[in-house]
Amino acid sequence: MEQPNYGRSLAEIPGTVFDILGAEEEYSSIEGFSPAESENVVLVIVDGFGYNQWQEFDSGIFKEAEQNGDLTRITSVFPSMTAATLTSISTGRQPLQHSLVGWEMYYSEFGEKIQTLPFTDLSGTPLPDRFDAPGPEVLFEGSSAYADLVEEGVECYSVMDESIAHGGFSGEVHSHSELVPYMNIPDMALKLRQKLESADGSSFFYVYMDEIDTTCHRYGPFSPQQDAQLENISDCLSRELGELSEDVAENTTVVFTADHGQVEVSDYIDLYDHGIEEDLEVRNGDAISPCGTKRAVFLHLKDEREGAVRHKLSDLNLRIYTPDEAIDAGFFGDGEVSDRLRERIGDLLLVPEGRKAVWYGDMDKIGVHGGMHENEMYIPFCAAKASEIVD
Numbered sequence: 001m002e003q004p005n006y007g008r009s010l011a012e013i014p015g016t017v018f019d020i021l022g023a024e025e026e027y028s029s030i031e032g033f034s035p036a037e038s039e040n041v042v043l044v045i046v047d048g049f050g051y052n053q054w055q056e057f058d059s060g061i062f063k064e065a066e067q068n069g070d071l072t073r074i075t076s077v078f079p080s081m082t083a084a085t086l087t088s089i090s091t092g093r094q095p096l097q098h099s100l101v102g103w104e105m106y107y108s109e110f111g112e113k114i115q116t117l118p119f120t121d122l123s124g125t126p127l128p129d130r131f132d133a134p135g136p137e138v139l140f141e142g143s144s145a146y147a148d149l150v151e152e153g154v155e156c157y158s159v160m161d162e163s164i165a166h167g168g169f170s171g172e173v174h175s176h177s178e179l180v181p182y183m184n185i186p187d188m189a190l191k192l193r194q195k196l197e198s199a200d201g202s203s204f205f206y207v208y209m210d211e212i213d214t215t216c217h218r219y220g221p222f223s224p225q226q227d228a229q230l231e232n233i234s235d236c237l238s239r240e241l242g243e244l245s246e247d248v249a250e251n252t253t254v255v256f257t258a259d260h261g262q263v264e265v266s267d268y269i270d271l272y273d274h275g276i277e278e279d280l281e282v283r284n285g286d287a288i289s290p291c292g293t294k295r296a297v298f299l300h301l302k303d304e305r306e307g308a309v310r311h312k313l314s315d316l317n318l319r320i321y322t323p324d325e326a327i328d329a330g331f332f333g334d335g336e337v338s339d340r341l342r343e344r345i346g347d348l349l350l351v352p353e354g355r356k357a358v359w360y361g362d363m364d365k366i367g368v369h370g371g372m373h374e375n376e377m378y379i380p381f382c383a384a385k386a387s388e389i390v391d
Contacts, residue, residue: 001319001351001372005075006094006334007031010085010259010379012074014092014145017041020253020383021202023152027092027145033072035383038253040196042205042386045089046233047082048213048369050261051378053221060234061241061389062382065256069384075377076260078331079296081370082213083116083169085259090173090206091142094333099340100140101332102292106300108343109138111284113291119168127168136168141338146204147176155203157195159188161210177206185211189236196248209233213262216367221262221375242390249387258379262367263295266355270363271297274312277360279305281347291346294357295370300346309348317353331372 006012008031015027022037051073054062065071077088077095079102087093087100095101104122106113110131112121119127119136128135146156158165158174162181170179180195182188192207211229219225241249271277271290280287281300288300301309310320323342326332326349332341352358357368369376 002075002374002377003329003331003372004077004333004377006077006330009075009077009088010257011077011088011092011094011333013043013089013257013381017043017146017204017255018149020255021149021154021204023149023154025148030072030074030381033070033381035070035253038385039251040199040203040205040248040253042192042196042207042252042254044207044237044254044256045209046212046256046258047208047210048216048221048260048262048367049230049258049380050221050375051380052375053226053261054380056222057227057230060231061238062230062234062256064389065254065382065384068388069382071380071382073378074381076379077333078372079293079370080260080372080376081293081296082259086117086169086208087140087173089259090144090146091140092145093142094335096327096332096337096341097335098140098142099338099344101341101344102296102298105291105298105344106283106288106346107138109134112286113288117167117169118164136172139169139172141340144173144176146206149204150176153201155199155201157203157205159192159195159205159207174206185209185232185236189240193240193243196244196252216262217365218367220264220366222264238390241386244386246387249390250385252386253383254386254389256380256382260369260379261375261377262369263355263371263373263375264366265357265363265368267357268363269316269318269352269356269358270360271358272360274316276309276312279309288346290360293370294359294363294365294368295352295376297350297358298344298346299348299350301348306347313350316358317356318358319351319353321349321351323347323349
């Protein structure tokens, strides 16, 4: 297993963005990475595009950025899944500080499991339709690091798919920024160029794309379908960035990164096939089903049931940790531990060996992430001037 390298992880991306913009900040930067300053920064987050996938694709605008810019390998955080990673990229906080560590998580504030990023219950009903309070601010601790840029006179834009641009998490973490929803990848690239050209003074663009992650879940990482999507992203960005005026292109640094990579599932373990359902904690008459993700599972257990669960799972090649063991090992970071984190992660953490997936019920994904395999954990961080990555 490859643990996160806090100090050279995506949690240090905000501090590095501040460095490029020459802005005052209180956030740690990526150790050993010293890019030149620039008036504008475009942070392109390609969800699910790990470092090893980058190295194998080795084409288009990504290759141009590597050859003409500065590429380094950093790590994701743990769990290497979108709720934890995007919160760290947005706040500059490690998971043990921001406490948002899974997609399906038990929140005592609602007395049930929720889907965190869309801020819905498990059926998809928006939580504000059922509860007057709390709002999305309960999802994590902290606030957007990039809001501090606004106070320094930097124009901030958040470019993301229209299906998520106004959702619970997005609305909370990007409230400081002008939202730029896009319909598809060509629309994203076009709107990015238009906003760059019209910006008045220094600007920061947070550009998020989930097409690679979605494709790899269905077809697997390193698949032809993944490459086809990457070619589309590359072609569209190359075309539109190539249309920038010479002055804007010279004064814009484009940073390519990801939140995690993916592994192709080798085997699936259904926890309910091993009798743990009877050991799960019951709240409001319902058992708290496994939380987290298929590569990092949090179990909330009845009193005195830890030993029984360990025995039932002992021959499945799972690494099993108590919350204290996982925290002391540095999985979630090396700073001060949030009280909310201890509540969220329950009583046991399961991390499967190799490329196994572990969950409950049906399994419908070829590619997964959340654990500490090198393909999940290593991600690219590549900075280059816009003028140097397009013809």
